[in-house]
Amino acid sequence: MKRYVSTHINGELVEFLTEPGQSLLSVLREDLGMTGTKEGCNNGNCGACNVMLNGELVNSCCVLGVEVNGGELLTIEGVADGESLHPLQQQFLDNAALQCGVCTPGFIVAAKALLEREPDADEARIRHWLAGNLCRCTGYDKIVRAVLDAAAELRSAPAHA
């Protein structure tokens, strides 16, 4: 039997019906049309489906839709401020930190979760934090540089955070 769920996604109240076994990732992509969050491995290894749930970074493939009732979600669609890209998004573009782009939303949400908590994160910390996000195109260096550059930008203009 479908369950009724009421939750906040990117600051807006969203209601949906979900089968008990349906993943949050499936709810977002297939029922709510929020396809910015990507499906990669669908088994908790790759981080492509990363969202923030109640302030913590999670793999949305490893969360049931029914579990987010009453919660607060941030997805990649909530990272930009209208037409104005978040510094992480702009730095991913400026550093060419993506090729196919499937992993990119997950990396950006994961990096945002890190920089909100640890604005001074250094390269070693960034690499450690992003260990749960896999990229098969870039070799990671450009991604790490983009996060470092965004961190520096956010430290000088923290209003973006």
Add this chain to the structure above:
Amino acid sequence: MQALDYQAPATLDQAVAILSEHGASARILAGGTDLIIQHRERRRQVGVMVDVKAIPELTAMGWTASGGLRLGAAVACIRIYRDPEVGRRYPALIDSASLIGGMQIQSRASIGGNLCNSSPAADSIPTLIALGAVCHIAGPRGQRTIPVEQFCTGPGANVLEADELLVALELPQPAARSGAAFERFIPRNEMDIAVVNAAASVVLSADGGTFEAARVAVGAVAPTPLHVAAADAALAGKPVSAATIAAAADAVRAAARPITDMRGSTAQRRHLAGVLATRVLNTAVERAKGSR
């Protein structure tokens, strides 16, 4: 999607009642990082997911009257290592909690779930054994308590009956002049299953020159994580020296009965068991002396 029910009981009694009604088709949902995937990939038949994150006893983390740590079975790894006092008293627990999966896993996955999944390579179990942790288990016949080293019975198997659930882990207060550590070997930097892992806790004499007591545990070298009592015995009452630690490492190698698989060979695993036992004992001694 397979038909599945979801229930989120608010009390332990309600959870036990659901388990009693549904038997083995009811599965406990804590972090979901194993169960949701097993269900989706049809590696496990699940009729009811019983979300225990609304039950206070399973989500609480706090100190016992005797100064130990009571860790609710559903407490996420991230909550454990963000608590500075837990980290100060149980650094070995932080060693384990901070390397199970990536950040996305640690924000949901629990130590209780790691134990109940009962992998021979589980990264929290050697630490729990070394620290002398016990399991509090609830069921329709009441509560029972067993040491962690008696919990697992084989790969993916444990002592829980179909109508029972793990409520909490209880770690005794660390003794004065004690220290503990955990390490694992993987061929990557992060995000891998242990080829071998090991943990040790030691209590030193007042002058720091003698092992008063020790507990050594090793994982991924047998069908269950092993408590190596022969290693404990090789340390207790002996001088703190490389020779004593080498004797304990010999005992660990002797107790290991590893298999060869995609992650490592029998010989490599037996060798690594000795190497890791040596390393965790050295770190445990340093921590007992307050230097790490």
